[in-house]
Amino acid sequence: MRDKLQVLAHIPTQTEDGVAVQLAANISTVKELDQVLSNGASGVGLFRTEFLYMDRDNLPLEEEQFRVYKQVAEKLGGKRVVIRTLDIGGDKSLDYFALPEEDNPALGYRAIRISLDRIDLFKTQLRAILRASYYGNVKILYPMIASIEELDKANAVLESAKEELRSEQIPFQEHIEVGIMIEVPAAVIIADLLAQKVNFFSIGTNDLVQYVLAVDRMNETVAHLYNPFHPAVLRMLKSTVESAKAANIHVSVCGEMAGDIRALPIWLGLDVKELSMSIQSILRVKNSLLQSHFNQSSNIWEQLLRCSTSTAVIDLLNKHLHEDVI
Ligand code: PEP
Ligand code: MG
Secondary structure: OHHHHHOOOOOOOEOOOOOEOEEEEEEOOHHHHHHHHHOOOOEEEEEEOHHHHOOOOOOOOHHHHHHHHHHHHHHOOOOEEEEEOOOOEOOEOEOOEOOOOOOOHHHOOOOHHHHHHOHHHHHHHHHHHHHHHOOOEEEEEEOOOOOHHHHHHHHHHHHHHHHHHHHOOOOOOOOOEEEEEEOOHHHHHOHHHHOOOOOEEEEOHHHHHHHHHOOOOOOHHHHHHOOOOOHHHHHHHHHHHHHHHHOOOEEEEOOHHHHOHHHHHHHHHHOOOEEEEEHHHHHHHHHHHHOOOHHHHOOHHHHHHHOOOHHHHHHHHHHOOOOOOO
8 A cells, every 4th residue: 555655755735626735744863854755745843852862871962963953954955844842751761861750750740841940951952953943944842831931931941042052153043933732731721822922833632632631641541541533632623723823823733643534624624734744644644635625624623513422523534534545
């Protein structure tokens, strides 16, 4: 099936009725970039930088990080790369960085919480990203933002990193765009406020589903309750996109749900024009997208909102599914 799909890699990525949708890739390493390009991805919608910090004995220095980010930016040419700042804790740990023993790591010391606690580490990463921004189309993404205070603090560190680079006369993109992951219910609820302060939202459905449904994404005992098609999740997605649109900022989706072809009518119906997913999903989603009708998706939300169970949502979406290889 993958071979058959490969012919789709370099044709325009659009719906049957001609609406362009960007299909970007989620990556963790530079090695994946060849595949990003050969699958015709629009760019990298999520660069999970934590893998740069893993499987080693010490924190990566600014110079090393800079070289990696620069390589990604350059290799992508003008295509955009969204670099997410460190997201450890929860399901990801580092051997040399002792995280506290916690009863609920997913609700504990992780992601932006660690960065704001360890400004030294955070600023080093931001300096490296800023420096790389001079060599391509780089954006910054903060993970797990739950409040305006966190966003303001992160931006203050970014500002001080910029100030340092200016005084050292090191070039960077002055107006680099900054976005936040929307993956905590609080962020959805105050999305109207957050949208005033960022250039874009990237919806992280993996964590959003976990936190909305109170289902640990790592716990197999409750895995059957982890359902991205729960009506509560759908309402969260709709409300987030509406807040982004009202503030006129870009919104994309980067959780696993973005790579699930059943979810396509959800995004088309919300007029979301960028989906970022694992590389393996891109051509399958593109195949489905090419057969989808943007105009017919606009009223799907009336039906989705009438579904009171995940099963009803999935049944409805299955009726709109295009999975035959074209
Ligand atoms: C998410 O939470 O949806 C996401 C993309 O981030 P991660 O899976 O790395 O937590
Ligand atoms: Mg996440």
